[in-house]
Amino acid sequence: MPPPSKVAIATGSVLRLVKEEASYHKEIAQQEERIRKLDASEGDENKAYTLKQEKQALAETRNVLPSMQTRIGAALEKLEEALAANKEGGAEASAEDITKAKDAVAKGKEALGQVS
Template sequence: MPPPSKLAVATSSVRRLIKEEASYHKELEQQKARIKKLEADMSDENAEFQLKQERQAVEETKNVLPTVRTKIAQALKDLEEQLVCEGSEAPAEEVTKAKEAIADGKKALQEIS
């Protein structure tokens, strides 16, 4: 089995980063829900500490998002360059997947902004 082409690798990279960014957003929502739950039930003697830890986790997750956005933008740029370089020589299926990944990546960046 031949190794994947550079176009396939770049396409996979964009798709992986989109999924990673979505998982960070999902994690952020879960963390916020845990904070609300802790704030509602402060009867536990350890609740204040747990609340502090959850808030710190939210901030850390928020701090990761700009880095992921930058990586998505760079991966999109790389994929577009690969598509221009290999587009005419690559199998039609790979070109289609690459174009879909570019569209998904641009959509993800627009939703983020």
């Protein structure tokens, strides 16, 4: 089995980062829901402490998003460079890899809010 092409490796990287960012967004939604439920609850003697901890966790998760955007952008740039190099004559990637790469570029741009 031949080693994966640079295009395939870069494609996997972009898709992994996009998936990771989506999981952070999902986690933020879950944390916000926990905070809303905790705010609405009564009778918990540790409510103030728990609420503070949940808000801190939410802030930490939100702080990860800018670095994720940067990492996705860098991976997307590498993938586009690999596609360009492949097109110029390094034809090491299969047609299937190219198709997957183009889909990954679209998903990466969508994650960055750069849908063109």
